[in-house]
Amino acid sequence: MTFRFPQQRWRFLFAMMLIAHLITTDVSAEAAEPSPADNWAHWRGPEANGVSRTATPPVEWSEQKNVQWKVAIDGAGTSTPIVWGNKLFLLTATNTGRIDPTRPKPEDQPDRVFGIKYPNTYYRFEVLCLDRHSGKELWRQTATELVPHEGHHRDNDFASASPTTDGKRLYCWFGSAGLYSYDLDGNLLWSRDLGKAHVGASLGEGCSPVVHDDRLVIVRDHSRQSTIHVLDALSGEAVWEQNRDEPNAWATPRIIEQDGRPQVITAASNRIRTYDLNDGDVIWECGGLTGNVIPSPVVEDNIVYCMSGYQGHSLLAVRVNGTGNLTDSKAIVWRKERGTPYIPSPLLYDGMLYFTQSNQAILTVLDAKTGDAIIERTRLPGLSNIYASPVGADSRVYFNGRDGTTLVLERAEELKVLATNRLDDQFDASPALAGNQLFLRGSRFLYCLAETETSLRRHSSD
Numbered sequence: 001m002t003f004r005f006p007q008q009r010w011r012f013l014f015a016m017m018l019i020a021h022l023i024t025t026d027v028s029a030e031a032a033e034p035s036p037a038d039n040w041a042h043w044r045g046p047e048a049n050g051v052s053r054t055a056t057p058p059v060e061w062s063e064q065k066n067v068q069w070k071v072a073i074d075g076a077g078t079s080t081p082i083v084w085g086n087k088l089f090l091l092t093a094t095n096t097g098r099i100d101p102t103r104p105k106p107e108d109q110p111d112r113v114f115g116i117k118y119p120n121t122y123y124r125f126e127v128l129c130l131d132r133h134s135g136k137e138l139w140r141q142t143a144t145e146l147v148p149h150e151g152h153h154r155d156n157d158f159a160s161a162s163p164t165t166d167g168k169r170l171y172c173w174f175g176s177a178g179l180y181s182y183d184l185d186g187n188l189l190w191s192r193d194l195g196k197a198h199v200g201a202s203l204g205e206g207c208s209p210v211v212h213d214d215r216l217v218i219v220r221d222h223s224r225q226s227t228i229h230v231l232d233a234l235s236g237e238a239v240w241e242q243n244r245d246e247p248n249a250w251a252t253p254r255i256i257e258q259d260g261r262p263q264v265i266t267a268a269s270n271r272i273r274t275y276d277l278n279d280g281d282v283i284w285e286c287g288g289l290t291g292n293v294i295p296s297p298v299v300e301d302n303i304v305y306c307m308s309g310y311q312g313h314s315l316l317a318v319r320v321n322g323t324g325n326l327t328d329s330k331a332i333v334w335r336k337e338r339g340t341p342y343i344p345s346p347l348l349y350d351g352m353l354y355f356t357q358s359n360q361a362i363l364t365v366l367d368a369k370t371g372d373a374i375i376e377r378t379r380l381p382g383l384s385n386i387y388a389s390p391v392g393a394d395s396r397v398y399f400n401g402r403d404g405t406t407l408v409l410e411r412a413e414e415l416k417v418l419a420t421n422r423l424d425d426q427f428d429a430s431p432a433l434a435g436n437q438l439f440l441r442g443s444r445f446l447y448c449l450a451e452t453e454t455s456l457r458r459h460s461s462d
Contacts, residue, residue, distance in 0.1 A: 034085040034167060040432040040439075043080040043162035043208050045391065048254055049298045050347040050430075055393040057438035059408050060419045061449045068437065068450040069135035075126065077159030078387075079208070081441055083434040084165050087138065087184060088130045090441065091172055093158035098122045100147045116151040116202045123148060123158055125174045129186060132434070135448060139186035144177055149196050152204025155387070155428065160206040169233060171216055175205030179218065181236060190236035194229060197222040200248045206294075212255040212262060215239060215277055221249035221268050228253075228266065228275065240280040246270055247291070252345075254297040254304065258320050265297045265320070267306040272297070272318065286326040288335065289314045295341050295355075295389075298348040300368055303333055309342040309358050317371060334371035339364045345389040345430075347397065349411055354397060359385050361401065363415070374413050382420045383407055387428040400427045400440065423447060 036046050038054050045052055058066045075094030082089050103120035124145045129138045148158055161173045169189060170182045179192045197205055200223035210217045211233055218229045226244040231237065249268040255277065256263050262277035269292065271285045292310040299305070299320065307315040315336040322331040339357040346355040352374060353366045361383035365375040380399060388400040396418065397409045404423045410416040425442030432439040438449040 036167070038434065039085070039167075040081075040083040040434050041165045041167065042082065042210065043164070043252065043430060043432075044296060044298075044345060044389065045433065048210075048296070049300070049349070050345070050389060050391045051349050052391070052393040052433040054435075055433035055438075056436050057393055057396075057398070057433050058436070058449050058451045059396065061421050061423075061438075063424055066449050066451055068133075068448040068452075070445050070447050071130070071135045071137075072444060073128070073441070073446050075124070075159070076157040076443070077441075078157055078428045079159055079162040079441075080430045081432050081439050081446065082163055082165060083132055083432055083437075083439070084167055084184065086132050088132045088432075088439065089163050089165070089170055090128050090130075090446065091159040091161070091163055091174065092126050092128065093174070093177075094124045094126065095119070096122045096124055096145070103147055112151075113201050114153055114203075116153065118151045118202070119148050122146060123177075125159065125177050127163070127170070127172050127180070127182060127186075129184075130446075132437070132448070135446070141182060141186050141188065143172060143174060143180045143191070146177060149176060150199065150202045150204075152202065156204035156206065158204070160204065162208045164209050164211055166211045166214075166233065171209050171211060171233070173207075173209045173218060175220075179209070179231075179236070181233070192231065192236045194218065194220065198224045203248065206250040208252040210253050210255055210264075212277065215262075217253055217255065217264055217277070219244075219249075219251070219253050219266055221246040223248060226268075228264070228280075230264075230277065230280065242275065242280045242282075244268070244273075249293040251293045251306075252296040254299055256299050256304075256320060258302070263320065265299070265304055265306075267293050267295070267297050267308070269293055269308070272304075272306050272316065274320065284322045284324055284326050284331075286316065286318055286329075286332070288316050288327060288332075292342075294343050295345040298346055298353075300348050300351070303368070305346065305348065305353060305368065307340040307346060307355065309340040313338050313340040313357075315340050315355075317368070333369075336366070336371060339377050343387045347390040347392050349392040349397065352411065354390055354392075356380075356386055356390075356399070359387060361386055361399070363399075365413075375415055378415055380407055380415075381417060389430040391431045391433055393433050398431055398438070400431060402426055402428060404442070406440075 075092035077092040106117035246268040251267040289308040290312040317333040361380040383401040429441040
């Protein structure tokens, strides 16, 4: 005997199966789409302040403990790696050793400050993509190969600007060697030559690009005509460009939305300036920083915090809703003239502003609203020199020393050290966080640190 469903029931079951398939497909597609909050798409993280709201990085590690993977990186680069989805991106510049006979040999060049020499060999400027979970190289692209027109400080390199992504395209800035955009599979979309920068004392370039609403921002402050460029992120075509009255500076800009108007906040020696992202008009400006500005601005509750630490110390907390010249105005909420960083950028973590003095391991933590000291000029135990910017996640703060030592602090109103960790490398690049992983780029290796199953079982039994 054969059992037959009525035709209506078959239609009903088919419709239910189709609906279930569509729902499952939508959910899977949504789950596969990375969330900006879960990634590290900018060198200072998803909020451009050094904080991840979703990451749970390890507290303890060593060369033998909690190293998920470790890979050697060719060439030199102090740019921070960025993470999107399962991919990690970083930049490097490799000296090929191939000589340009028209360039003077280093030994024949005049003496310069810091012993800086101009290269006479070709460098290969490369973009690398690694699998975030295994460290396996997924693709590598050579953006260009050329002889740099200037040298750099011994602690700088030709790949010190970090890449950035909007989740659709990757933007890689090698300074005078050019700007390159790729899709996330490594296909070149466009490139732009913005000309040569002439950095005072040939210290090298380093400001990272920033992307917002399909607009890509590049700031070039150097010893000749400084500029800010805004490009169409899809095509690389110029949207607007403005000259800047600024000497050397390396601070990556910060983009915010204020009253529905996107603003580009730039920190430099003569002025902090905000530009209208759409047309380049200067909205407001404010003097008060010292020279060679490197720390990037951070923003919270409509206040921007800008600081510098070369030939003096300065920190300004400025309301972002002003117009015109705000120097010495009531728009400056508070200011400080002690203990600010030279190279590292600050960490702004839920009302607590963390920064170190010059390039030393002397910590200050301020109440961001009032400027009152929570921790004032206190030495971080076990650390000496610091170039990397601190990061924060899971109620913890991470400070990386140049010698491979990382101090993990509890985010608290007193100095509470949770761990002191050591790796066998030199670290000048800032850390990156995503998921349960902490990425540290050394001078020789890139480390992915995460708690192993053994560590997780130990913690769960404690």
